[in-house]
Amino acid sequence: MRTIERDTVVDAVAKLCIDANRYLPADVRRAFEAAQAKEDNPVAKEVFRQLLENADLAEKSGLPLCQDTGLAVLFVEVGEEVAVNGGLRDAINEGVRKGYADGFLRKSSCDPMTRANRGDNTPAIIHFDVVPGDTLKISFMAKGGGSENMSRVTMLAPSQGYEGIKDFILDRVAEAGPNPCPPILIGVGIGGTFENAAILSKKALLRELDDTHPDPETAAKEKELLQLVNDLGIGPMGLGGKTTCLAVKIAMAPVHIASLPLAVNIQCHSARHKEVTL
Ligand SMILES: O=C(O)C[C@H](O)C(=O)O
Structure with a gap:
């Protein structure tokens, strides 16, 4: 021992x-830069410029x-x-x-x-x-409180399947609008039990933004959901644009035959996390 x-x-x-709290993760910075280049809307471009400037200021000043x-x-x-x-x-x-x-x-x-x-x-x-x-x-x-408040757990009927999951996520993001400080990250927990789904959805947010889910079918769903969420046009800080979401990450667990728990955990654009192994 x-x-x-x-x-x-x-x-x-x-x-x-x-x-x-002080250093924007490198994967998030790369995603901001890519999104800034992709946006046509000048307001959305400006929001990304400010987000990048904010990250630089935090790093230099030591402020969060x-x-x-x-x-x-x-x-x-x-x-x-x-x-x-x-x-x-x-x-x-x-x-x-x-x-x-x-x-x-x-x-x-x-x-x-x-x-x-x-x-x-x-x-x-x-x-x-x-x-x-x-x-x-x-x-x-x-x-943060703003993004956590926009997160939800629901118990779908198994017959609702992937279509039900998709509808719930899109409704949740549309209803959340600017409140969770987009561009957001979406952690999706599918299966397990009520509490299990919620924990899975949060743990999914620890993945690298540009990684690919090892299961090709789940990877395809993450890609599709990202596109559908971005098609909502909410945009950075809710001011309109192509980038409402930077990534959708799904985590799943086996489930009771009568249940389909679903959790959607929304994280704000700063996506502050860090790991250490001792
Ligand atoms: O608690 C706060 O500072 C604000 C909160 O994160 C919010 O998004 O409204």
């Missing part, structure tokens, strides 16, 4: 929180990309042969506390009823997965 010191995890998580630095969502792959001194969950929460304080990131976590701010952006939302090996892979995502 390998042991990792608590401080190693705390420092690594703190750095993930700060870096993810957006005032909404999100709830801290972490997907953690824990090797069966690794342990963390003092406990992994506690170390992750301490890392979030440190990252949000040291990076001067807004603390958005509050009591759902009294709305009293908890002051340190904890507890983090942590999804653990036990895997073979002796390493710890920690993926951090800053999930």
Whole structure:
């Protein structure tokens, strides 16, 4: 059994929180540049210019990309042969506390009823997965309120199939309009159970924007859905244009014979996430 010191995890998580909120991922920057070149609408072009300028300013100044630095969502792959001194969950929460304080990131976590701010952006939302090996892979995502509010889970009838899935996604994006700060990323969770679909849809957002799903049929659906969403014409920041969405990522799981759970998790254009393996 390998042991990792608590401080190693705390420092690594703190750095993930700060870096993810400060540096636009390289794949997102490439997507902005490609979209800017493709847009004919001068307003849409200008929005991309401003988004790229915002990313440069954040990098140079050390300020976050957006005032909404999100709830801290972490997907953690824990090797069966690794342990963390003092406990992994506690170390992750301490890392979030440190990252949000040291990076001067807004603390958005509050009591759902009294709305009293908890002051340190904890507890983090942590999804653990036990895997073979002796390493710890920690993926951090800053999930802003605006885009999370536009996300939905539904239980379709199995007979609704792919057509029902398509309709639900398109209706959701149309209804969301400018609220999730387009161009968005769409994570789609299909199958499993109610909660499983929601987690799959969020985890799908961790994929590289320009990767291709290993299953060719699913890859074709991602491409088709991206085109259909972009045909809505909502455009960057909802001001019209060809680029409403940068990528659609699907994750699926086997399902009960009577069910077809579907989750649509919308992420804003900044798509802040970062990973580390310890
Ligand atoms: O909480 C915020 O700063 C704003 C929010 O992310 C929003 O999109 O309205």
